[in-house]
Amino acid sequence: MTSYYLCNEGDVLSAALPTGLKLASETIIVLKEESPLSDEDGVIQEIVFTDKEQVILNALTSRPRLTIDDVSALLGQKNCLPNN
Numbered sequence: 001m002t003s004y005y006l007c008n009e010g011d012v013l014s015a016a017l018p019t020g021l022k023l024a025s026e027t028i029i030v031l032k033e034e035s036p037l038s039d040e041d042g043v044i045q046e047i048v049f050t051d052k053e054q055v056i057l058n059a060l061t062s063r064p065r066l067t068i069d070d071v072s073a074l075l076g077q078k079n080c081l082p083n084n
Contacts (some may be wrong), residue, residue: 027068031060 005012014022049057052075059066059074071080 029066
């Protein structure tokens with residue numbers, strides 16, 4: 001079949017499956033409850049968030065999970081993924 005359509009098997013299956021049956025991955029952001037960070041002396045370190053991080057943190061306190069699209073809408077920018 002791949003030689004007939006001149007593409008790989010994944011492309012053939014993707015074209016043949018209805019949208020509702022296709023698997024897709026999506027990044028989900030959740031707030032993880034952890035103990036405060038402390039140094040060697042047991043002193044709790046204060047965490048300083050940027051304005052954008054604070055907006056996301058505030059949203060996660062009212063909603064259990066956010067998608068990348070949700071974060072983009074919150075921040076008002078198209079790309080909210082960090083540059084590697």
